[in-house]
Amino acid sequence: MSVVETDVLVVGGGLAGLTTAAFLARHGTRVLLAERHPSTSMHPKARLVNVRSMELYRALGVEDSVRAAGEPNAGFVLADTLAGEHETWVPPPSDEASGGDLSPTTPYSCDQQRIEPILRARAVDLGADVRFSTTATALTDHGDGVTATLDGSGAATVRARYAVAADGAHSPLCTRLAIGRHGEPVEGTAVSVLFRADLEPALRGRRVDALLARAAEAFLFARGNAAERTWQLGTYLRAEWDPQRVGAYVGDVVRAATGLPELQPVIESVQTWTSGAYVADRFRSGRVFLVGDAAHVMPPYGGFGGNTGVQDAHNLAWKLAAVCRGDAPDPLLDTYEAERAPIAELTVAQALLRSRKAPGRPPLPDQIDATTLVLGFCYPSGHASVTGLVEDPAYPSGRPGTRAPHIELVDGRSMLDLFDPTAFTAVRDPGTAGPSHAHRMREVGREQVARRHRNRWAAVYGGRTVLVRPDGVIAASDGWR
Structure with missing residues (x-):
């Protein structure tokens, strides 16, 4: 059996696993993905691609492909039968609610079994070693790396620095690692x-x-x-x-x-x-990390499940890449669980809440609107303490741990398009001193910003320098100490 050495082994080639592999390869990280099934999904699963996932696909270079494979969201209707009189339950997202003003993109409807081949092709194009009909039958964590045995068409012994469990809700890897879960x-x-x-x-x-x-x-x-x-x-x-x-x-x-x-x-x-509402007790075990359904399972109401896995992958990939390059120490990887586990808990709770709401009835008192949930997240990290897990994305605070907001520029571009997806980017108001350690420096002044977004620019960037992580999250800001 051949021996393959790589930086990261991804076990599972569904939506979360393929997204993880693609983002890792985008960073130049050596990655091998093993999936036991012979092909990507054949039966429909997730369909709604929320606005945050579309932003991430935009950064990955597959937004146009996803749009070509799907169609605009037409909303949800309520009726006795398809042939009967239709009444609107959930209207399609408006530009104000989930596109235009808050993001350079919009949610879209595209079946998971159509997205997965797009991600697979992108991962391979970027250099990932993707092996289907290949099962990880054993995995050992040696403390300084992992060794796995792969059986099937891609049989090999794999030696990797880290592994990612993206092998689903009944994750065999989680069972082997004795990682429990809590929920109902x-x-x-x-x-x-x-x-x-x-x-x-x-x-x-x-x-x-x-x-x-x-x-x-x-x-x-x-x-x-x-x-x-x-x-x-x-x-x-x-x-x-x-x-x-x-x-x-x-x-x-x-x-x-x-x-x-x-x-x-x-x-x-x-x-x-069988559905459920569960979150893994740990998102990391030594050199193994959990993403997607291996980390959290939720009812389908709200369409959060697959999208949350995409966002896990994006958060983890840049950190693994930085550590594998030698640009950051291993403890950086502990921030993956610190940031994503609270968001998973909140999202699972919101999906469960929606599963208990009668169709066509007003939102329940504790229900957070979907746009706030996916764009207004607040990671409990950075230099400033975060007192809540979400904020109104229409009025961004600019504090560390929050998403750097979409701001439209006079040339029609979004501020998000200025960020380097593989490195830290410093954005500063002209004349403001910027950090010398940033890989890329961008100067954006008030006159470069579309009039309708100048208040948002002033709140986040005016008179200061903001350091943005490769995943588009604010790492530091002169305005927050």
């Missing part, structure tokens, strides 16, 4: 059905991205484009169903949900799974 199950067994059918008789020219069909107690999601006529139905296992014969019942649920009693859908696949 979500009642019921979920059933996901991928089917093909011509639903135009029910749609009658209306576009539907996602719908809750009350008559069937099921969700309908459009998958692919209209020409493909592919849909996904989500429901829960009924008490009267034989769990071993779920496929025998789902045609009736599809007919009830669509309001087309004569419909003969072509059932392509049926999957069952």
Whole structure:
């Protein structure tokens, strides 16, 4: 068996694992990814790509590819059936709410099984060694590195400085490392059905991205484009169903949900799974780090699950890269758990809260709006103490540990596009002394900023120098000591 030496071994080639590998490769870090399945996901999973994930895909250079593979978010509708009268439940995001004013990009609808091949190709283009049909059957942490045995088409003995567990909600690596989790199950067994059918008789020219069909107690999601006529139905296992014969019942649920009693859908696949709201007790064990569903599992309400894994990967990748290059000591990696675990706890709680809210009803008192949750996060790190985990992204504080805000420049670019995704960037008001250790210096004065964003510029950058991390988070600022 061949012996391969690399900087980072990523175990798991789903959304979080592929994103981790791509960002590591973007930093020039040697990375090998092992995924036991023969290909990327075939059955639909996550669909909503939130605005923060789109910002990260923009930095990775795949935003346009994701848009080409998906379509704008059409919102969520509520109805008795697809054929019935539709009422808006969640409207599509407006520019004011989640694009234009707060970000240079917008949320998008793109199925996970379409995004994963894009990430795989990008990771390979950037130099990652990606091996599917390859299972990590053993992994040993030696204290100064890890050794893993890979079986399958990519069989090898791998020696790496660090490993990333991106192997899902029932992570074998977490089991081997005795990493527990805390939280609670979500009642019921979920059933996901991928089917093909011509639903135009029910749609009658209306576009539907996602719908809750009350008559069937099921969700309908459009998958692919209209020409493909592919849909996904989500429901829960009924008490009267034989769990071993779920496929025998789902045609009736599809007919009830669509309001087309004569419909003969072509059932392509049926999957069952048990939801939950869990967070790992640790995000690091020696030289192994957890990302994605290995670190946190949440109900699908809000579409936070896959997006939270993308943001884990982005946070961890630059830190691993810095340590592997010798630019930072190992303790920098401890900030991954310190920053991401509290955000995971909050996000899981918010997803669980949404799962208990009646569809079409106003938000619950403790519910945080999605835009604040994904753009207004506050990491408990930096020179200033953070008193809360979120702030209003429309009024950024500029304190360390928060996302450097989008500010539109008069030339049409976003301030986010000035940041170096592989190094620290210093942004200063002209004439203000900047730190000499920054890899890149940007001077942005008030006159370079679009008028509508000058107050935001003044609050964060006016009269000061701000040091921005490779992940777009403020590391230090003259305005915060």
